[in-house]
Amino acid sequence: MTSTISVTGLTRRYRNQTALDDVSVEIEENTITGLLGRNGAGKSTFMRIVTAQEFAGSGTVRVFGEDPMENDGVLRRTVFVREDQQFPDFKVRHAIRAASWFHPNWDARFADSLLTDFELPRDRAIKRLSRGMRSALSITIGLAARAELTLLDEPYAGLDAVARQLFYDRLLADYTEHPRTILLSTHLVDEVADLLERVVMFDRGRVLLDAAADDVRGGGATISGPVTAVEDFVAGRRVLHRRSIGSRTSVTVSDYLDAADRARAAALHLKLEPLSLQQLLVHTSGGPADLEATA
Amino acid sequence: MTTLVKVTRYHLLDRLQYVVLPGGITLFSFLVNLTVFKMFPPPDGDSYSGGLVTLYIWLFIPATLTVTKSLPFGFALGLSRRVYYLGTLLLMVGLSTAYALIITALQAIERATGGWGTSLHFFRIPWIFDGAPFQTWLTSFVVLALGFVYGLWFGLVHRRWQVVGLLLFIAAQVVVLLGAAMIVTGAGLWGKVGEFASTLNVYDLTAVLAAVTVVLAVGGFATMRRVTV
Amino acid sequence: MDPAEVTVLDEGTPLFTQIAEQVAGDIADGTLAEGDRVPSTNELAAFHRINPATAAKGINMLIDDGVLEKRRGIGMFVTTGARERLLEGRRKQFAEQYLDPMLIEAQRLGIDMGTLISLIRGGTA
Numbered sequence: 001m002t003s004t005i006s007v008t009g010l011t012r013r014y015r016n017q018t019a020l021d022d023v024s025v026e027i028e029e030n031t032i033t034g035l036l037g038r039n040g041a042g043k044s045t046f047m048r049i050v051t052a053q054e055f056a057g058s059g060t061v062r063v064f065g066e067d068p069m070e071n072d073g074v075l076r077r078t079v080f081v082r083e084d085q086q087f088p089d090f091k092v093r094h095a096i097r098a099a100s101w102f103h104p105n106w107d108a109r110f111a112d113s114l115l116t117d118f119e120l121p122r123d124r125a126i127k128r129l130s131r132g133m134r135s136a137l138s139i140t141i142g143l144a145a146r147a148e149l150t151l152l153d154e155p156y157a158g159l160d161a162v163a164r165q166l167f168y169d170r171l172l173a174d175y176t177e178h179p180r181t182i183l184l185s186t187h188l189v190d191e192v193a194d195l196l197e198r199v200v201m202f203d204r205g206r207v208l209l210d211a212a213a214d215d216v217r218g219g220g221a222t223i224s225g226p227v228t229a230v231e232d233f234v235a236g237r238r239v240l241h242r243r244s245i246g247s248r249t250s251v252t253v254s255d256y257l258d259a260a261d262r263a264r265a266a267a268l269h270l271k272l273e274p275l276s277l278q279q280l281l282v283h284t285s286g287g288p289a290d291l292e293a294t295a
Numbered sequence: 296m297t298t299l300v301k302v303t304r305y306h307l308l309d310r311l312q313y314v315v316l317p318g319g320i321t322l323f324s325f326l327v328n329l330t331v332f333k334m335f336p337p338p339d340g341d342s343y344s345g346g347l348v349t350l351y352i353w354l355f356i357p358a359t360l361t362v363t364k365s366l367p368f369g370f371a372l373g374l375s376r377r378v379y380y381l382g383t384l385l386l387m388v389g390l391s392t393a394y395a396l397i398i399t400a401l402q403a404i405e406r407a408t409g410g411w412g413t414s415l416h417f418f419r420i421p422w423i424f425d426g427a428p429f430q431t432w433l434t435s436f437v438v439l440a441l442g443f444v445y446g447l448w449f450g451l452v453h454r455r456w457q458v459v460g461l462l463l464f465i466a467a468q469v470v471v472l473l474g475a476a477m478i479v480t481g482a483g484l485w486g487k488v489g490e491f492a493s494t495l496n497v498y499d500l501t502a503v504l505a506a507v508t509v510v511l512a513v514g515g516f517a518t519m520r521r522v523t524v
Numbered sequence: 525m526d527p528a529e530v531t532v533l534d535e536g537t538p539l540f541t542q543i544a545e546q547v548a549g550d551i552a553d554g555t556l557a558e559g560d561r562v563p564s565t566n567e568l569a570a571f572h573r574i575n576p577a578t579a580a581k582g583i584n585m586l587i588d589d590g591v592l593e594k595r596r597g598i599g600m601f602v603t604t605g606a607r608e609r610l611l612e613g614r615r616k617q618f619a620e621q622y623l624d625p626m627l628i629e630a631q632r633l634g635i636d637m638g639t640l641i642s643l644i645r646g647g648t649a
């Protein structure tokens with residue numbers, strides 16, 4: 001496995017807060033990796049340090065095998081798009097032009113089709129774009145750059161559901177045709193769950209989970225029904241959460257339930273709801289345990 | 296296109312900031328001066344307008360704003376701090392050269408037309424912009440570059456240390472100048488300083504300003520090295 | 525998301541398994557005949573809006589099971605005997621997946637074996 005990004009023992013502290021705490025992670029080349037976690041968990045700081053925008057406190061960071069700090073060779077092969085990206089006093093077409101100069105793999109036709117798809121007016125000042133359109137512009141640049149390492153930090157601020165789906169579709173289609181290493185940080189986990197090959201989950205500056213998405217997806221379920229039947233079913237399993245009302249109870253387990261399990265649950269008249277990736281991560285991170293709120 | 300040239304072109308995509316505003320406002324100032332002097336010719340013939348300083352101010356200001364406006368997107372596109380800074384200096388060289396040429400050319404025209412027909416000396420400043428065209432260009436170039444680099448450093452200090460840092464930066468300069476003045480006064484050297492100054496010609500002054508410009512550029516780079524957005 | 529896709533790919537099984545099961549299902553019920561070309565992993569990924577690597581994992585499962593074979597440069601094809609193999613596997617699971625739940629439910633409702641058998645004979649299908 002070739003690592004595009006190799007981070008060991010990365011720690012970064014600000015005056016009164018530890019943004020990253022002894023983070024060690026390998027990002028494999030030509031994968032779509034999701035950086036997941038709550039706001040302030042450290043995802044953005046991680047991406048900023050990897051792209052040399054922010055300085056590491058301690059630890060080593062290697063991108064394409066080298067230290068990215070002030071490294072033109074490495075930086076030329078990356079593009080980093082963040083939510084609320086600040087632009088100079090440009091029009092849309094200026095930003096596109098500038099981006100085309102600095103990325104060797106830039107595809108002008110692809111950029112053009114994305115601008116059309118997102119209905120971005122090429123001659124409008126970026127200052128006068130809505131938040132969603134600014135995100136669309138950032139996404140256009142991030143995708144059309146075809147950079148070997150593409151980092152997208154919550155790039156969909158202000159985009160409605162239709163535009164987001166457009167983004168996911170374009171991302172997936174272009175990735176399939178031009179594989180590269182993509183790091184996508186998001187808190188809208190369920191929307192992108194199927195796009196991910198790997199997930200890295202941050203919580204309070206630490207990496208809680210670093211696994212193949214396939215291993216994490218499809219794990220866990222909530223079993224509901226009469227108390228005795230449910231408890232019988234979940235005996236010996238890893239219980240994440242319990243909720244009861246009267247003689248009924250809902251128990252969430254993190255185990256993977258196979259066909260036999262599901263048949264048994266059906267026979268016992270127990271309701272079985274698979275956990276979404278988002279719910280699973282909420283439980284793993286010790287966040288608010290109310291499933292209904294996250295459904 | 297080498298990377299540094301790309302950075303320069305990147306800055307210039309915002310034509311307003313570096314071309315339209317400085318050029319436009321200076322032009323406006325010139326026209327105002329011309330109109331005023333045409334309408335109210337001063338009694339003693341030649342008049343010198345200090346309006347040219349407008350151009351210098353209007354390069355200083357965009358320079359301070361450069362970092363705030365252009366660096367975030369520059370980072371997103373994968374520019375290192377070194378490349379960004381050197382590319383910005385290249386921009387400065389280009390702008391200073393161009394504006395200095397324009398000043399020189401306009402000064403020649405001014406001379407030829409006898410002060411635009413009203414003995415107005417906008418582009419000619421006694422002793423500083425008074426001599427050979429090459430000297431006008433050189434001194435203009437250095438002064439413009441100085442203004443730009445100084446503004447750039449201001450912008451960087453603000454970016455890195457915010458308003459507090461900026462105030463300390465200004466205070467430090469004041470302290471240094473006052474300190475130097477106090478030393479000179481204490482050692483009773485003002486007479487010597489005066490003597491020395493009178494032996495300087497405009498080329499020497501230009502050289503001193505050029506040296507100051509280099510110092511400011513190095514200082515700016517040192518500040519740049521740990522800047523984040 | 526398209527509602528049709530939600531029902532298809534929202535079970536509690538891993539995504540790559542679902543892909544494999546879908547293709548296997550098509551083979552088992554004859555939609556995909558032996559020797560037919562199966563959609564490529566990229567085509568499957570695009571259709572289901574999932575990562576190509578996940579689709580590839582599902583397809584590879586079927587290749588490992590001998591249900592599909594890869595012909596270099598051309599694509600993936602259903603192997604001969606694949607349908608029979610799949611049906612046999614499903615027959616083995618039939619009792620566990622369908623009969624056991626039925627028996628448990630019958631017992632719960634107090635339906636004795638005799639009634640059950642005549643119900644099966646008479647049927648409702």
